Amino acid sequence: MPKCSGITRRQFVHRVLSVGSVALASPQLLHRSASATEDASTPWQIGIYTRPWDAHDYRVALDAMAEAGYRYAGLMTTAKTKDRGNLVISVETTLDESVQIGQEVKKRGLKLISIYGGGIPVHQSLQAGIDGMRKLIDNCVAAGSSSLLMGGTSNAKIVEDYYKAIAETCGYAAEKQLVITVKPHGGLNATGPQCRQCVEKVNQQNFRLWYDPGNIYFYSNGELDPVQDAGAVDGLVYGMSVKDYRHPKQVAVTPGTGQVDFRALMARLKRGGFVGGPLVIECLAPGELPALLQEAKKARAFVEDAVRT
Template sequence: MSTAAPGNPAAGRHSGGPSFTRRRFIGGIMAVTAGAVLGRTAGAPRWQIGCFTRPWAEFDFRVALDGIAAAGFAFAGLMTAKGGKLVTPDTTPGQIALMGAEAKARNLSILSIYGDGFIREDSVAESIVRLKRLVDNAALCGCPTLLLGGMERAGWRENYCQVIARCCDHAAERGVGLVIKPHGGFNATGPQCRRLIEEVGHRNFRLWYDPGNICYYSEGRLDPVEDAASVDGVTTGMCVKDFRPPREVDLTPGTGTVGFAKVLARLKRGGFAGGPLVIECLSPGNAAAITAEAEKSRRFVEALVAENVRDAGTPAAGRG
């Protein structure tokens, strides 16, 4: 997966999505942000079922948003699209405002942004500055969650925790939660993620569980149902990702080996009884085929939480 920052998302138009003049999207910055802040606290469904842009990584981000909306989702996550990561510390306010406006035009709320590229191994101070830029970008488009992937270099672990800890208050003041996911390196398993969270020691730093990655980074040796027992009390969301041996994750959820019902039941026992469930990967194909897989995955996740939703008497939000 490319790590190059994309070019200006405002450059070029794809024929399937709404067009925005510079005046319209800049003029709407405050409305997008204010509306999203209200949405974080008012009438939020128990489960927020969404989809990341990653499955449409070969296409313009507008194609991804079109597909997510057409598949019936109310929530989108910004991860990758044509050109690489959609949001980096170097993404400009104009670029992030445009992404927020494009999502809003499709009646999508941005639920999560994958934040990467902020670490400068020669400077903790610069890494802090760059992570705060990512937080500010998330706040600008009304996104309540910045998803972090950790890092590979074990010797930088203490510094990594310091960077996160120094940014937690900054993020909380802007209504942005910092979360980490299992992603290899020193955060490949539930226990490793839990230790990071405890070392940072701030309530604005929590976990989005990723059962597919538990399988992927252990090469299938770990069962996410068992691993999930290690993250009681720290899980606030899930990247919904399946797995098939030996190391395949580009699958529509429900078609691989992950026992999602058992994983979710175990997470619920540990206190995760509602929150974001954002699909990260789907079976590949052309844009239309990916959208069809996205709709299947939405229905799969809705069925997965249906019993929990009935017990709570509150809706799960796919669309509307």
């Protein structure tokens, strides 16, 4: 079995999953704890997800992120395989695989700040949902991520158990210093007010909102401006998917080239208490690898400028 720093991978996983507990409070406290050893010149962690490169293996995405000048990475979709599906990490991923994935991130000089792991099997039972959440939490910690992103559910029959499963495992995540977030994702969590209800339903300090302005437009058919919607989430935002929108129903858009007024949005979110944390680009204009690299560079420069104004 391959070894990591003189110990076996399994021993490494055990140590990683045995991190001592830390009290987690406001999103700002979470940010300060997570970024204590990072660049003190900015409170923002500007990263990018694997999604724009999901026609390729996730390692191709990581290579491009590093080449485009990013320091922070998010894991989301990747080229589908029979063993892994189309998510880099999910409830099906083993701990050893999660460790290996985390090592691939680190090898490129990147820091992992968000993992979208897909759904949990709460449709089977509440206990199955709880077990799925614990598996996602363990995988995130093994990979070295500081947060887990959930998509919510549009199924009214399981929504209560879905958020119960999250509530039951927030303490477990807090012991591992992992933040759990939910994003606007249609259905029962399509808007700021709906997302506030979801967060308040769970009522745990380390369950927070991951804002997504592109989805606010997308799921309202372009009718709800995220700058207006953002007032409903004051005090809840831990991070954001930097996603733009172009009507009708397009989110494969490089940030800064669509309808989202990011400068106005950031100003509104700052007034609501989001003054630092992860800003992870989720989508780019599609293209071949050289074109995606250029779009990734443009997106990073745009976000860096947007947070300065």
